[in-house]
Amino acid sequence: MDKVVDSAAEAVADIAPGSSLAVGGFGLCGIPSTLIDAVFQAGTDRLEVISNNAGVDDWGLGLLLGAGRLRRVVASYVGENKEFARQYLSGELEVELTPQGTLAERMRAGGSGIPAFFTASGVGTQVAEGGLPWRYAADGSIAIASPAKQTQTFETPEGAKEFVLERAIIADFGLVRAWRGDRHGNLVFRDSARNFNPLAAMCGRITVAEVEELVEPGALDPNQVHTPGVFVHRVVALTPAQVSDKRIERRTVRPRSGVAR
Template sequence: MDKVVGSAEEAVADVRPGARLAVGGFGLCGIPSVLINALFEAGVGDLEVVSNNAGVDDWGLGLLLGAGRLRRVVASYVGENREFARQYLSGELEVELTPQGTLAERMRAGGSGIPAFFTASGVGTQVAEGGLPWRYDSSGAVAVASPAKQTQSFDTPEGPKEFVLERAIIADFGLVRAWRGDRHGNLVFRDSARNFNPLAAMCGRITVAEVEELVEPGELDPNQIHTPGVFVHRVVPLTTEQVAAKRIERRTVRPRPEGVGR
C-alpha cells in the first residue's frame, strides 16, 4: 500500500517513446513540473500529450516541446507558446484541438470506464463535421484533418437537439501535482490548482503524483480527498525547493492609485 518512490526520475523511468501522457494543470497552475523535468532529463521522446495546454516556451511541457520530444498534443488552448505555434504550422507537430469542457469529460470518461458520450459542444462546427487541421505539411497544406464524428438527435426539455459523439481518453501515464497526499496515494489539491489534475489522475493506466506535503495514512480528512488512492500508483514527495519553484504565466498589475503606498 505504500506507493512512495524515492525520486521523480524513478517514478517515470518506465515511460517509453511513443507513450501517451495525461498531464494535469491549467496554464502553469498545478502542473507536475518536477515529473516533466524528470522526463526531459531522461531524454524520452515521441510522446503524445493530453493536457489543457502545452506550458510556455521554457517551462512545463514547453521544455519537452522545445526539445522536439512531442509528436502529438491533444489540448484545448495553446496560445501562450510561440514554439508550439511554430511546430504546428510547420508540420512538425500534430495537434488535436478540442473544446475545454469536452476535453475534461473525455478524460473523466476514460477513468470511469465510459468509452464515449454525446455532447452538444461542437455541433454544427468542424469539431463534429471534420476538417480541422491536425497536421500540416512543410508547404503549409493540411496533411491530416480531423474526421467527421457521429451525431444523433435526442429529446430535451426544449425539444429535439443534435449531439456529437466524443470518445473517452485513456492514457498510458497520468502525471499530476497535489498539495497534500498520503502514502496510499490519496490526494488533495489546493484552490485553482485542482483544475485538470483529478481528471488526468483518473484516466492514466499508471498515475504518478508529485505532492507538496506528504502525510501519513489517516491524516487526511476522507471528506476532503479529491482523488482517492485507487487512481494513484506512485507518489513522489517534493523538497522545499521543488515546492517553491513555481512560475507565473503572465504577470499583470494595475496602476497604483494616487497616494497609495507613499
C-alpha cells in the first residue's frame, strides 16, 4: 500500500479542533517541524499535545503554543520555552507533568494495547499521591489538581516494594520525523533523533511521518527498521530545503585551541 501523500497540508487536513497529538522529538532534535507548521498554517486549535516538551518560543510546538492553539500538554519538561512556563503559571494552559521514562512507557503501552502498568517511578511523591497542579486559576490557586493513583505492593528480588499504576496514552494522531522511510511507512530514525518518535508513532490512531529520504519498498534492510509500516498511515517526503531547515535549541561554543582571541 502506497501511503505517500503529496503535501504536509494534505496529511494533516483532517486534524480537527480539540484533537490529541502525540509528537516525536526531544528538545528540537527529531521534531516533525514540517507537519507542525502545516497544523499551524491550518489554524487548528484547542489541541492536546503529548510530547517530551513544547519546543522553543518560535519553533516546533512553540509555534502552536504562542498562537494559543494548545489547551493541554502532557510532557516531562517545560525547559527552554518561556511562553510555555508563562501560560502554565498564569492558568492559560493545562499541563500534566510526567516523569520522562513514565511518559515514554505510557506511549509505548498505548501502541501495544496495554491499558495500564505499574512502575516504581513517582512512588511516595505527588505523582502517586495527587495534588500536582494541572491548571492554575487566575489568582494563583490550583484550579485542577492531579488525582491520586492506585498503588500496590509487589514482591521483587530486593523484597516487597510499592508501585504506582500509570495509564497508557492513545492519541488521535501521531506526528513523527524519520531519517529514511519507504512508501509502505517503514521508518528508520538516525542517532538521537530516534528519541520519542517510535513511541509517538505507536500510540497515534492515525500516524503521519515526514521523512528526509523517501525510498522504494525493499530498499530498507528489515533488520534496521525501527518503526514498521503497520504503525504508519501517511508519509510525507520532505524537500531538500525542508530537510536542512533545522534549529539548535541552545548553541554553546568555546574557543578553538591555538586560535588567537
